[in-house]
Amino acid sequence: MNESQFQGILKVLSGIKERSPFYAKKFEGIDLNQIKSQEDFEKLPFSNKSDLREAYPLGLQAVPEEEIVRIHSSSGTTGTPVIIPYTRQDVSDWAEMFKRCYETAGITNLDRIHVTPGYGLWTAGIGFQAGAELLGSMVVPMGPGNTDKQIRMMIDMKSTVLCATSSYALLLAEEITKRGVKDQIYLRKGVIGSERWGEKMRRRIANELGVQLYDIYGLTEIYGPGIAMSCDYECGMHYWDDYLYFEVIDPHTGKNVPDGESGELVVTTLRKQGAPLIRYRTHDLTRLLKGDCPCGRSYPRIDTLIGRTDDMIKVKGVNIFPGQIDEVLKDVEGASSEYQVMIDHLNGRDIMTLFFETDSMADAKAIELNLQNHFKAKVGITIVPHAVAIGELPRSEKKSTRIFDNRY
Numbered sequence: 001m002n003e004s005q006f007q008g009i010l011k012v013l014s015g016i017k018e019r020s021p022f023y024a025k026k027f028e029g030i031d032l033n034q035i036k037s038q039e040d041f042e043k044l045p046f047s048n049k050s051d052l053r054e055a056y057p058l059g060l061q062a063v064p065e066e067e068i069v070r071i072h073s074s075s076g077t078t079g080t081p082v083i084i085p086y087t088r089q090d091v092s093d094w095a096e097m098f099k100r101c102y103e104t105a106g107i108t109n110l111d112r113i114h115v116t117p118g119y120g121l122w123t124a125g126i127g128f129q130a131g132a133e134l135l136g137s138m139v140v141p142m143g144p145g146n147t148d149k150q151i152r153m154m155i156d157m158k159s160t161v162l163c164a165t166s167s168y169a170l171l172l173a174e175e176i177t178k179r180g181v182k183d184q185i186y187l188r189k190g191v192i193g194s195e196r197w198g199e200k201m202r203r204r205i206a207n208e209l210g211v212q213l214y215d216i217y218g219l220t221e222i223y224g225p226g227i228a229m230s231c232d233y234e235c236g237m238h239y240w241d242d243y244l245y246f247e248v249i250d251p252h253t254g255k256n257v258p259d260g261e262s263g264e265l266v267v268t269t270l271r272k273q274g275a276p277l278i279r280y281r282t283h284d285l286t287r288l289l290k291g292d293c294p295c296g297r298s299y300p301r302i303d304t305l306i307g308r309t310d311d312m313i314k315v316k317g318v319n320i321f322p323g324q325i326d327e328v329l330k331d332v333e334g335a336s337s338e339y340q341v342m343i344d345h346l347n348g349r350d351i352m353t354l355f356f357e358t359d360s361m362a363d364a365k366a367i368e369l370n371l372q373n374h375f376k377a378k379v380g381i382t383i384v385p386h387a388v389a390i391g392e393l394p395r396s397e398k399k400s401t402r403i404f405d406n407r408y
Contacts, residue, residue: 001038005245008270009041012278020062022055023278042247042256046266048281052221053080060275061085068274073121074220081121084220085274091130093271097240098131098226104238104297105189105214105229107161109136112186114159116168117193118144123224128163128191131226137161144168147175158186162211166192166201170338171395173208187211193218193225198326201337215304219284221277222267228302236289236301243271246302247279248288251309259288264309265302283309285321313405315343315352316381322402325354328374334360334367338393345407353384361389 001009013032017024026045035041052060060083061068067087074082086094107113113132117124125143132139140157142150150172153159162169169192176182187209193216206213217237218225228239239246244267248257251264265282285308289301307321314320329335336357344351354375358367364387371385 001041001245002241005241005270006038006041009245009268010035012268012270012272012276016062016276016278020060020276022051022059023062026051026278044279046254046279046281047277049074049082049221049283052082056080057083058085062276063087063273071121072123072220072224082221087273090223090272090274093243094127094223094226095130095134097223097243098127099134100240101191101216101226101229102131102135102137102161104231104295105191106232107135107137107189107191111160111189112138112140112157113161113163114140114142114150114154114157114187116142116144116150116162116164116172117225123218123220124193127218127224127226147172151176151179151181154187155181155184160186160188162187162190162209164190164192165396166205167396169205169209170201173205174391174395177208182208182210185209189214191216198323198337199330200326200335204337217302217305219282221275221280222269222282223272227267230304231293231295231297233294235293236303238293238297238299238301241300244268245270246288246300248286248302249281251283251285257287260290262287262303262306285309311403313341313343313403315350318380320379320381324379325402328371328378329356331378332367332371332374334358334363335371335387336390338390339402340393341403343403343405343407350407351384352381353386355386355388355393357390357393358387359390361387 013035017027026047068085069088070086070091072084115125115128117128119125129139129141140153140159142153169190176185188211190209190211190213192213202213215230215237216225217228227244228237230237247266248263249255249266250257257263262285265284265286267280267282269277285306286302289303293301306323312319312321325339329339339354339356342353358364368385368387372383375383
């Protein structure tokens with residue numbers, strides 16, 4: 001934590017209990033005027049998504065009603081939604097951070113930016129659009145779905161940048177290849193967010209579309225996408241430390257881990273007005289990267305996300321994260337990036353079936369055996385591998401569901 005960030009934190013804390021019903025309850029009995037150091041700050045309680053749900057609908061609001069110009073809601077499909085109110089300054093700050101993301105990827109006002117993430121209560125589409133407009137780029141505001149029209153507009157508008165989830169980027173890449181129109185596509189870069197994705201999937205999208213890909217990070221509670229972005233060197237994501245303070249903690253103990261060690265990302269907003277967040281547990285697993293980036297930017301970096309604490313599944317007593325499955329598939333020749341996991345409990349034991357795509361169905365049995373051996377060696381359990389042809393597993397216009405646990 002640098003001095004500027006600490007002063008920003010003190011400014012956020014000043015009067016927060018009077019302005020916000022949420023923090024009046026959260027910090028009850030705590031004298032925020034006694035926060036004099038980083039160590040003091042790290043003793044403050046965390047907030048998490050369940051807290052935010054309890055504040056529904058507008059318990060997080062920390063400014064008078066007349067200062068709120070917009071609300072957004074988390075994209076989750078279960079439980080009470082989280083409503084985040086934004087002031088005019090919040091909207092402006094978010095656009096500025098998003099503009100930095102585009103600039104970090106070498107995108108300019110001469111680019112035509114094709115936006116496929118959803119609009120509406122979800123933060124994605126409108127965030128991609130606002131940042132592009134601030135940059136001065138032409139926006140093609142498609143939203144999700146209608147792949148025929150997506151490709152038609154991509155060709156006719158000569159879109160140069162694709163903004164999408166990895167699942168939808170793959171679907172578009174496959175369709176463009178299938179239709180034989182790759183030579184009519186002008187894309188040069190892809191900005192991919194909303195879900196984690198493995199190296200094999202990255203290579204497939206990049207090769208089929210002929211683009212350089214960039215990771216963008218964000219979550220509705222913290223503005224939305226646009227709070228961190230990878231650069232040309234693909235060595236983590238730069239985050240905007242003048243707007244946000246990042247900590248990485250041990251998810252079990254809640255204690256901060258040294259830079260370079262993996263843990264759960266915790267975010268504090270330094271300028272957010274409508275709904276400031278203090279020590280918010282994202283559940284995303286990453287690490288703070290040490291040293292300077294070869295690109296020369298001074299903004300610090302977090303590593304590419306390896307998963308979420310709530311993505312973990314336990315099979316035969318072994319903790320498994322989706323990122324580990326990606327890593328195994330990467331090392332198995334003939335296995336593609338797309339997979340689906342079914343976990344069942346039969347005859348008193350867990351059975352994990354891993355469906356994966358391959359373009360070498362003639363060698364399916366050998367690939368299955370190789371995958372089974374790799375999984376046992378790297379993760380520690382024996383699975384039932386099942387090869388299917390490329391394109392057999394479902395594709396999604398939003399986030400893909402890959403793991404189905406049928407035991408409960």
